[in-house]
Amino acid sequence: MGEGFHPTSAEELEAVVKWAAAERTPLEVIGSGSKRNWGRAVQSAHTLRTDGITGIIDYEPAELVLTVKAGTPLQEVENLLKDHNQELPFEPANLGSVLGATAQAGTIGGVLATNLSGPRRLKAGAARDHVLGLEAVSGRGEIFKAGGRVVKNVTGYDLARGFCSSWGTLAIATAFSIKVLPRAAKECNFVLLGLTAQQASEAMTEAMGSSAEVSSAAHLPQGFCSLSQEHAMTLLRLEGIPVSIEYRLEKLRSILKRFPSQELIEGEASRKTWGDVRDLIGFAGSDKPLWKVSVSPTAGHQVIAELEKQFAIRWMMDWAGGLVWVEMQGGEPHDVPLRQIISENGGGHATLLRASGEMRASIDVFQPQAETLMGLSKRLKAQFDPHNILNPGRMYVGI
Structure with missing residues (x-):
């Protein structure tokens, strides 16, 4: 790994990405690095960290809107909201203890880039459902803004929510406006x-x-x-x-x-x-392959029963059975039979949350996409990152 970049403003970040685009030099984009071992390893000459772009831009508790820079630690955001008896309604997980990072690591940008949503997703929705606005730098080295600070600003192409689940492969966020809610009494x-x-x-x-x-x-x-x-x-x-x-x-x-x-x-x-x-505390302290399996809530127990016929597993159900966390006790990921079982029980998808770097490089970490959907993903990548410099291969080979 070569030189690392650590910008402290959107303008500094823009300059780095413009240079990388001009030189056709790929960048590994991370926040604090707490989720670096989730997803495929990025082959890049340089690392770009965004955890220097920090701070609260605006917070109006009465309006239930928070505008914050993307590199701000998640813990800092949650502490601020707690002081005003409010919270992030999508209840993001802290996966440091599962992924081998610092227990309280993680940035708000990393949470939204991975659409990380906790148990309250059933009622409150996913992380992306609470993003009102976004400022980011595209792979062309251009700062752009999408959305705004009000719920009604949803016309046109919803880039703010589209950023979520992109894993830093389309653009690098510098700031968000987020809808927050009061904490329950x-x-x-x-x-x-x-x-x-x-x-x-x-x-x-x-x-x-x-x-x-x-x-x-x-x-x-x-x-x-x-x-x-x-x-x-x-x-x-x-x-x-x-x-x-x-x-x-x-x-x-x-x-x-x-x-x-x-x-x-x-x-x-x-x-x-x-x-x-x-925070998946029950899976902490292990390095065995851990899968995030999303299925119909009524199919969760069926998937577990079929898996237990073939493999030694540890598991937990969340989202009323629609989310099953599966740890393979034998040390092998068994990705093909796992996904076959999911397909035979109503369909869904499986994402490998934890595994060795070699394992993550040799199998599909994210659910394989159908040809038409993969084509759409490639076209979207080409629009935002035409030189394929932002986290290339983090999700899928070639994009």
Whole structure:
């Protein structure tokens, strides 16, 4: 790896990218580097870090809008919002302990570039759904702006949201305007104990379809982590004002009364539990291949059952069964049979979150795209980064 660049402003970043475009020199684009081991390794002569472009540009708590520079640490953003009793509604995970980085590493730009969304995605939507505006530098070395600071600014090509999930391959963000929300006055976990994966899937589906307004639903199998050592735990989160939560709790107790082993986790204990689910603490301290599997919520338990017939795995369900985290205990990724099982159970996609560099270079880390979709991805890449200098090959070979 050659020289590294560490700009501290959009103008300095623009100059670096203009030089790289003129020289046809690829750049590995990272924030703080906390997600560097997620995705394919980038073959580049230089590294460009954006964590020097930091700071809060504007924050109006009454308007629920935050404008922030992309390299600002996620922890700093969350602390600021907490001071005003607000939060990022999409609840981004901190994956440092899973990916071998510093526990509290990560920038707001990295969160949005990867569309990193936590357990509350079921209710609040994904990270991209809360991006109002974007300032970025394209692969041509041009600063551009998209969107704005108001929710109604959605006309035309929505570049601000399109940036999310691009992994730094289209443009390098320098600032965002983000919609934030008030923190709930109270939260609690309604917990069902000892359910099988299929029973948990049924319970979560029923709870999500009820008027109880469950904001998150996850299932931890017995022995998965310290929390579920004695019993499997199906977690249903309720958030809001106390009187509303009491009413909705009674709804859940009524509709799920056929599962008699129930308990309640409240307050900070509930927040800690969901923080551990969000940050995948149960998978920390391992280097075994870890997959993020997205399927229909009713198919999650089926995918798990088919995988367990063939492989030794550890797993956890989130998003009411629509997100299954799968760790392959034998050390091999088994990407082909995994994706075949997903296809045979209603379809979906699988992304390799953690594996060695050699493994990530030899298989499809991201779900292979159909030919027509890959063609669209290549055309989009050519529009924003015609010289293929921004994170080339980070997601797919050739783009």
